[in-house]
Amino acid sequence: MDRVVLLDKRGRKWLVALEGDTVSVRGLGVLKIEKLRTSIGDAITIGGESLLVLRPSARDLAETLSRKAQIITAKDVALLLYYADVKPGDFVVEAGSGSGAVTIALARAVGETGRVVSYDIREDSLAVARENVRRAGLSDRVEFRQGDVRIEIDAGADAVILDMLDPWNAVHAAHKALKPCGHLATYSPNMEQVKETVLMMQKLPFIEVRTVELLERELEVREQGVRPAFASLGHTGYLTVARKVLRRV
Amino acid sequence: MDRVVLLDKRGRKWLVALEGDTVSVRGLGVLKIEKLRTSIGDAITIGGESLLVLRPSARDLAETLSRKAQIITAKDVALLLYYADVKPGDFVVEAGSGSGAVTIALARAVGETGRVVSYDIREDSLAVARENVRRAGLSDRVEFRQGDVRIEIDAGADAVILDMLDPWNAVHAAHKALKPCGHLATYSPNMEQVKETVLMMQKLPFIEVRTVELLERELEVREQGVRPAFASLGHTGYLTVARKVLRRV
Amino acid sequence: MDRVVLLDKRGRKWLVALEGDTVSVRGLGVLKIEKLRTSIGDAITIGGESLLVLRPSARDLAETLSRKAQIITAKDVALLLYYADVKPGDFVVEAGSGSGAVTIALARAVGETGRVVSYDIREDSLAVARENVRRAGLSDRVEFRQGDVRIEIDAGADAVILDMLDPWNAVHAAHKALKPCGHLATYSPNMEQVKETVLMMQKLPFIEVRTVELLERELEVREQGVRPAFASLGHTGYLTVARKVLRRV
Amino acid sequence: MDRVVLLDKRGRKWLVALEGDTVSVRGLGVLKIEKLRTSIGDAITIGGESLLVLRPSARDLAETLSRKAQIITAKDVALLLYYADVKPGDFVVEAGSGSGAVTIALARAVGETGRVVSYDIREDSLAVARENVRRAGLSDRVEFRQGDVRIEIDAGADAVILDMLDPWNAVHAAHKALKPCGHLATYSPNMEQVKETVLMMQKLPFIEVRTVELLERELEVREQGVRPAFASLGHTGYLTVARKVLRRV
Numbered sequence: 001m002d003r004v005v006l007l008d009k010r011g012r013k014w015l016v017a018l019e020g021d022t023v024s025v026r027g028l029g030v031l032k033i034e035k036l037r038t039s040i041g042d043a044i045t046i047g048g049e050s051l052l053v054l055r056p057s058a059r060d061l062a063e064t065l066s067r068k069a070q071i072i073t074a075k076d077v078a079l080l081l082y083y084a085d086v087k088p089g090d091f092v093v094e095a096g097s098g099s100g101a102v103t104i105a106l107a108r109a110v111g112e113t114g115r116v117v118s119y120d121i122r123e124d125s126l127a128v129a130r131e132n133v134r135r136a137g138l139s140d141r142v143e144f145r146q147g148d149v150r151i152e153i154d155a156g157a158d159a160v161i162l163d164m165l166d167p168w169n170a171v172h173a174a175h176k177a178l179k180p181c182g183h184l185a186t187y188s189p190n191m192e193q194v195k196e197t198v199l200m201m202q203k204l205p206f207i208e209v210r211t212v213e214l215l216e217r218e219l220e221v222r223e224q225g226v227r228p229a230f231a232s233l234g235h236t237g238y239l240t241v242a243r244k245v246l247r248r249v
Numbered sequence: 250m251d252r253v254v255l256l257d258k259r260g261r262k263w264l265v266a267l268e269g270d271t272v273s274v275r276g277l278g279v280l281k282i283e284k285l286r287t288s289i290g291d292a293i294t295i296g297g298e299s300l301l302v303l304r305p306s307a308r309d310l311a312e313t314l315s316r317k318a319q320i321i322t323a324k325d326v327a328l329l330l331y332y333a334d335v336k337p338g339d340f341v342v343e344a345g346s347g348s349g350a351v352t353i354a355l356a357r358a359v360g361e362t363g364r365v366v367s368y369d370i371r372e373d374s375l376a377v378a379r380e381n382v383r384r385a386g387l388s389d390r391v392e393f394r395q396g397d398v399r400i401e402i403d404a405g406a407d408a409v410i411l412d413m414l415d416p417w418n419a420v421h422a423a424h425k426a427l428k429p430c431g432h433l434a435t436y437s438p439n440m441e442q443v444k445e446t447v448l449m450m451q452k453l454p455f456i457e458v459r460t461v462e463l464l465e466r467e468l469e470v471r472e473q474g475v476r477p478a479f480a481s482l483g484h485t486g487y488l489t490v491a492r493k494v495l496r497r498v
Numbered sequence: 499m500d501r502v503v504l505l506d507k508r509g510r511k512w513l514v515a516l517e518g519d520t521v522s523v524r525g526l527g528v529l530k531i532e533k534l535r536t537s538i539g540d541a542i543t544i545g546g547e548s549l550l551v552l553r554p555s556a557r558d559l560a561e562t563l564s565r566k567a568q569i570i571t572a573k574d575v576a577l578l579l580y581y582a583d584v585k586p587g588d589f590v591v592e593a594g595s596g597s598g599a600v601t602i603a604l605a606r607a608v609g610e611t612g613r614v615v616s617y618d619i620r621e622d623s624l625a626v627a628r629e630n631v632r633r634a635g636l637s638d639r640v641e642f643r644q645g646d647v648r649i650e651i652d653a654g655a656d657a658v659i660l661d662m663l664d665p666w667n668a669v670h671a672a673h674k675a676l677k678p679c680g681h682l683a684t685y686s687p688n689m690e691q692v693k694e695t696v697l698m699m700q701k702l703p704f705i706e707v708r709t710v711e712l713l714e715r716e717l718e719v720r721e722q723g724v725r726p727a728f729a730s731l732g733h734t735g736y737l738t739v740a741r742k743v744l745r746r747v
Numbered sequence: 748m749d750r751v752v753l754l755d756k757r758g759r760k761w762l763v764a765l766e767g768d769t770v771s772v773r774g775l776g777v778l779k780i781e782k783l784r785t786s787i788g789d790a791i792t793i794g795g796e797s798l799l800v801l802r803p804s805a806r807d808l809a810e811t812l813s814r815k816a817q818i819i820t821a822k823d824v825a826l827l828l829y830y831a832d833v834k835p836g837d838f839v840v841e842a843g844s845g846s847g848a849v850t851i852a853l854a855r856a857v858g859e860t861g862r863v864v865s866y867d868i869r870e871d872s873l874a875v876a877r878e879n880v881r882r883a884g885l886s887d888r889v890e891f892r893q894g895d896v897r898i899e900i901d902a903g904a905d906a907v908i909l910d911m912l913d914p915w916n917a918v919h920a921a922h923k924a925l926k927p928c929g930h931l932a933t934y935s936p937n938m939e940q941v942k943e944t945v946l947m948m949q950k951l952p953f954i955e956v957r958t959v960e961l962l963e964r965e966l967e968v969r970e971q972g973v974r975p976a977f978a979s980l981g982h983t984g985y986l987t988v989a990r991k992v993l994r995r996v
Binding site: 180 | 257289299301307327330331334338359360363428456459460468470475477487494498
Binding site: 505506507538539540541548549550552553555556557572573575576577579580581583585586587603606607608609610611612677678679681689692693696697705708709710711712713714715716717719721724726736741742743744745747 | 754755756787788789790797798799801802804805806821822824825826828829830832834835836852855856857858859860861926927928930938941942945946954957958959960961962963964965966968970973975985990991992993994996
């Protein structure tokens with residue numbers, strides 16, 4: 001284990017790498033690595049305040065990204081991983097890199113024996129995602145590449161994940177890149193995007209093409225009463241999944 | 250690869266193990282293993298009908314279970330895996346075994362280097378789950394055990410998953426069994442079950458206790474019109490997740 | 499009161515007019531009107547079986563329509579009445595007539611002093627709707643008219659309700675027909691229909707243009723457990739409402 | 748017509764009574780009544796700014812309440828009116844008065860020939876509700892009464908609407924007060940409240956006892972893309988409806 005997350009009483013989190021003897025954490029000061037390493041799951045006192053020292057979960061990593069504008073929500077990442085059948089040892093291709101949130105989730109799911117290639121057209125997006133993946137300690141499983149997946153994608157992928165404005169333009173390249181039975185997943189907020197993408201998938205040998213929207217409702221549980229939360233997350237996006245075959249029957 | 254799934258035009262699926270020279274499949278007759286092995290992603294003809302030969306996905310395995318009464322839905326399994334932070338190499342404990350659907354999903358997610366222990370009180374449930382895990386080719390990662398998780402659970406778990414009538418009665422044992430920072434997830438249909446479970450969790454050092462309900466809506470996409478599906482899945486269950494610490498702050 | 503609804507133990511309902519001395523009801527035989535009239539809210543025995551005699555509610559009338567293919571759901575009717583601000587004394591125009599379900603709901607809401615005009619292009623739809631309105635005892639408030647609302651609508655309407663395939667083609671005529679501050683409501687299943695309709699409304703002096711989808715979840719309440727229903731109604735349609743003004747500001 | 752609503756470009760609304768020659772409106776200054784009366788549906792200029800003059804809809808009245816803490820949402824009012832079968836001429840009893848929002852909706856739906864009695868235990872709630880009903884111009888249809896509906900309710904009601912903390916304690920009195928076939932509707936945020944209420948209803952001759960939750964999703968319609976709103980209203984409350992009979996069959 002080489003990363004911990006510090007959690008304060010207000011729910012704020014800091015991702016900290018356990019390297020060297022001490023580490024300087026913005027807002028918390030200089031901390032001793034040995035103290036953190038021996039306090040996993042326990043509380044430590046920093047500047048008079050108690051903080052918990054946690055092993056980073058996938059959600060912790062998503063919540064401690066730097067520059068995380070518009071990241072895909074946890075529920076949608078969860079569904080994407082399962083519906084695209086991402087598993088240990090897989091080779092997965094993603095575009096675009098965004099802030100690296102999905103990249104990190106994929107890298108966790110494929111494990112040490114798996115590999116993720118993350119494409120983006122923009123150099124600055126790649127830089128942000130690369131930095132976040134490095135901070136999460138997952139750089140050895142991930143390769144970032146500047147390029148246009150609408151033109152070409154690395155061959156032999158178990159899954160291709162498209163989180164871009166015009167996924168329909170990359171459906172052909174994705175089909176070509178996927179192994180037989182590999183999964184293509186796209187994520188889009190608008191119905192028109194979904195429509196263009198699905199109609200394009202239907203022109204190629206894809207099976208089990210399916211689009212879903214996931215709504216998550218929190219249940220507020222108190223001694224005096226149980227009810228769904230008054231505040232609620234609305235629409236985030238539609239997830240479309242399809243499975244490559246060599247021909248349809 | 251030692252399993253394939255056969256898919257016919259009506260959407261029916263058969264899980265077939267690739268062992269020996271031939272295999273007899275109920276309803277399809279005797280098939281040659283070599284033919285299946287070389288047709289992954291492609292169509293074969295059996296008795297005049299075309300079927301696709303697929304590498305089994307997690308969903309295929311869930312859909313081809315024998316005796317699958319009342320299995321947890323795909324969306325809920327997806328969320329459970331992600332929110333309980335199940336990843337390659339993990340040691341995960343589950344109760345009860347049910348028909349083995351969650352067991353199989355867990356076994357896929359922890360990979361070859363991970364381990365799943367599945368408890369059930371009933372011998373017959375264990376038998377069904379064990380058989381389904383064997384058919385899925387995942388027996389070497391899973392250990393079935395007859396026992397009562399309300400009394401004791403194997404120590405050192407990265408995650409404990411409870412899909413049982415009275416999960417609140419196993420919350421103490423789960424806390425004890427979990428590694429520091431390990432995740433406890435419970436799944437229950439009724440709000441009273443959720444309430445008892447959450448109130449019990451709040452008495453112990455668990456953090457980030459949260460209950461959610463997931464609603465999945467299918468989007469029907471056709472050239473002539475896009476709309477959410479008229480048919481819809483209703484409530485399935487509430488997922489409660491919590492994270493063990495040594496003390497709360 | 500001149501109508502009752504008979505309800506049997508299996509939930510079946512019959513709408514019966516209280517006219518003359520006796521009435522013959524399909525499946526129940528000949529019943530005495532006086533007996534029905536004096537048993538409102540109470541049970542009567544017919545052929546050895548107990549049935550309840552009810553004053554017809556709006557929902558009873560919707561549930562006892564003859565030939566009721568594809569009627570708008572109760573929740574959507576409820577929202578439509580309120581969001582289009584239909585109230586006692588109003589003059590409301592509707593197209594198409596469908597099976598008369600919305601017509602009946604409108605006729606109930608505008609009361610004895612109100613008036614409903616229901617347009618349909620098809621003579622056979624008008625016949626079904628007219629018959630259902632007659633059976634509900636509301637003929638004196640409703641006028642059926644064969645005609646095309648895309649061309650012209652009766653002037654002076656407090657509200658115009660469009661339940662047709664191409665509502666956008668009637669938006670101009672509706673604006674012209676509405677009183678200042680009158681409400682236009684359209685109901686469509688597909689997002690493309692909604693889009694064309696809203697974009698058309700935005701070209702005219704309509705304010706508060708808003709599209710909503712209503713999801714109704716039943717809560718199953720039992721001594722042993724409370725939870726949302728496992729079965730659920732999916733998408734029915736989108737309701738778009740707008741309010742005519744003379745000019746926008 | 749003796750009320751108008753003024754709407755400015757930012758969506759703010761003022762409810763103004765058309766009495767006398769001029770009226771002083773907080774924030775807008777002194778306005779001429781005749782000008783307002785002749786500008787229905789049109790724009791007027793006040794202090795260099797354009798405002799629309801509207802006939803008040805039910806929603807306008809709800810949105811221009813004074814002191815409107817925690818009012819029931821429009822969608823829930825809509826469903827309540829329809830499911831409790833409130834119609835022109837009805838006599839409806841409500842408790843508590845709240846800020847008068849539901850009272851106003853009921854008064855609109857029963858029309859000039861109908862009557863609403865609104866109970867509250869607290870004098871100050873009654874005062875707020877009475878003032879809001881007066882401002883809406885509906886005082887002649889509504890009677891406010893200080894009293895406890897758990898003890899006694901005016902007999903002969905077509906519908907009884909309970910929006911109070913412990914509706915189950917008023918179910919007996921409501922049954923007694925309702926006409927045969929009259930509707931009882933209760934509105935509560937928590938599942939425990941619903942459960943107690945439904946179990947109480949099941950002890951009395953009520954039929955068609957049903958609890959629903961309504962979720963409203965706004966659809967954002969733009970030339971460049973259609974999608975459900977990112978922001979969303981969460982849970983508001985559960986609506987339970989039942990129908991009084993003299994005995995069950």
